[in-house]
Amino acid sequence: xxxxxxxxxxxxxxxxxxxxxxxxxxxxxxxxxxxxxxxxxxxxxxxxxxxxxxxxxxxxxxxxxxxxxxxxxxxxxxxxxxxxxxxxxxxxxxxxxxxxxxxxxxxxxxxxxxxxxxxxxxxxxxxxxxxxxxxxxxxxxxxxxxxxxxxxxxxxxxxxxxxxxxxxxxxxxxxxxxxxxxxxxxxxxxxxxxxxxxxxxxxxxxxxxxxxxxxxxxxxxxxxxxxxxxxxxxxxxxxxxxxxxxxxxxxxxxxxxxxxxxxxxxxxxxxxxxxxxxxxxxxxxxxxxxxxxxxxxxxxxxxxxxxxxxxxxxxxxxxxxxxxxxxxxxxxxxx
Numbered sequence: 660x661x662x663x664x665x666x667x668x669x670x671x672x673x674x675x676x677x678x679x680x681x682x683x684x685x686x687x688x689x690x691x692x693x694x695x696x697x698x699x700x701x702x703x704x705x706x707x708x709x710x711x712x713x714x715x716x717x718x719x720x721x722x723x724x725x726x727x728x729x730x731x732x733x734x735x736x737x738x739x740x741x742x743x744x745x746x747x748x749x750x751x752x753x754x755x756x757x758x759x760x761x762x763x764x765x766x767x768x769x770x771x772x773x774x775x776x777x778x779x780x781x782x783x784x785x786x787x788x789x790x791x792x793x794x795x796x797x798x799x800x801x802x803x804x805x806x807x808x809x810x811x812x813x814x815x816x817x818x819x820x821x822x823x824x825x826x827x828x829x830x831x832x833x834x835x836x837x838x839x840x841x842x843x844x845x846x847x848x849x850x851x852x853x854x855x856x857x858x859x860x861x862x863x864x865x866x867x868x869x870x871x872x873x874x875x876x877x878x879x880x881x882x883x884x885x886x887x888x889x890x891x892x893x894x895x896x897x898x899x900x901x902x903x904x905x906x907x908x909x910x911x912x913x914x915x916x917x918x919x920x921x922x923x924x925x926x927x928x929x930x931x932x933x934x935x936x937x938x939x940x941x942x943x944x945x946x947x948x949x950x951x952x953x954x955x956x957x958x959x960x961x962x963x964x965x966x967x968x969x970x971x972x973x974x975x976x977x978x979x980x981x982x983x984x985x986x987x988x989x990x991x992x993x994x
Contacts, residue, residue: 688726691719694749701744702760704769704826708737715756719749726753736761743768744828763788767830772842774824774947775876777910781822781842781945791835799839807836809843811851811865820869820942821846849948857955866941872954873942877906880971885953887975890960900963902932910943 700718702711708731712724721727730753731737740757743765747756770788772781778800785791800818804811813821818839823846829838851858851865858865871892879885895902905919911928924933929940946954962975964982966989974985 688730688753689722690750690752691722692749697746697748699744700747702740702742704742704771706740706742708740711740711760720747720751720756721753727757730754731757734758734761741765741768765831767828769826769828771826772822772824772945774950775944776822776824777944778817778819778822785835785838790829790831790833791838796835796838799835804843807840807843810847814866815941817941818843820873820945822945823849824945824947825849850951853948854951854955857952861955863954867938868951868954869946870938870942872946872951873944874902874904874906874939875953876946876950877909877944878904879950879953879973880967881973882949884965884973885950886956886958887960887962888965888973889953889957891962891965891975893957894961894963896937898963899936901934901936902938904932907932907939907943910939 698718698720700715700720706714708728709724712721712727712731715721715727716724728737731740734754734757736757740760741763743763744767745759745765747759751759768788768790770784770790772784776784779797782791782793782796782800785796786793800822801816803816804813804818804821809818809821811821822839822842825842825845827838827841827845829841858868861868863871871889874892875885875888879888892902892904907930908919908923908926909915911926911930912923916923924931927934929935930943932939960975961977964976964979964985965973966976966982966986967973968989974989976982976985
């Protein structure tokens with residue numbers, strides 16, 4: 660075969676191979692069909708792009724997981740795919756599916772309220788996820804709980820402490836009142852029903868227990884410290900000693916600070932447990948189940964003081980002299 664014929668043949672083979680690869684590569688980015696039929700698809704919380712791609716392929720919504728992963732990398736959205744319940748169609752391209760998932764354009768979506776959030780922080784989280792208007796939500800949680808059918812006699816016009824911290828899936832467009840009801844319903848199931856015997860046996864009312872639990876939630880960083888902090892609170896109440904809990908002062912100030920200063924302790928608020936004795940008027944946040952259990956099951960210890968170490972754990976002591984020594988030790992470790 661002459662040289663020019665060989666070159667012509669080689670060129671033809673290369674062009675054919677390139678065209679075949681281009682067609683194959685391009686086809687995987689095309690819709691699987693032209694059907695406009697809506698298909699329900701749920702992205703689980705914490706699902707990775709690879710897991711979502713495999714589920715889409717199994718649901719016959721993309722041709723191959725590679726197409727989704729390559730396109731998500733090209734678009735830079737691989738880490739931005741939001742959990743929720745979506746309506747997709749077989750005639751959508753991988754790029755269109757990625758756009759919908761990254762925008763969170765769902766018919767139902769998840770939101771999570773961490774332990775220790777105040778009602779205002781809950782409102783901010785919902786507003787950030789376009790699930791509530793903050794002004795409307797705050798008006799609802801500062802009204803009588805009876806309007807939501809909540810079977811607890813909360814002695815104030817506030818649901819602070821009762822919006823149970825958990826993960827929720829709600830329909831997009833649902834009203835603020837329905838979101839509040841969902842959180843109160845979870846409180847009923849996990850606290851009122853789950854801890855019914857302990858609540859009935861406790862010497863604290865439910866509201867008092869939630870108030871104690873909220874202080875534990877804000878003070879404890881280590882799980883093992885929760886029942887010990889509960890013991891300190893109960894022991895100080897029994898001795899009519901002021902609780903002197905920094906978290907209540909921060910609640911009175913309405914802002915978070917890494918350190919409570921002496922001038923902060925002068926704020927004239929019933930939530931200032933340095934200035935006023937007994938329990939504060941109500942919870943300072945929504946406590947999680949572990950803190951509520953600690954409030955109902957305080958450790959059998961005679962501690963009256965605690966101070967935080969650098970790692971967030973606490974040193975517990977019985978006398979003022981021991982506490983002062985522990986404070987010096989804690990400050991030394993922090994410095």
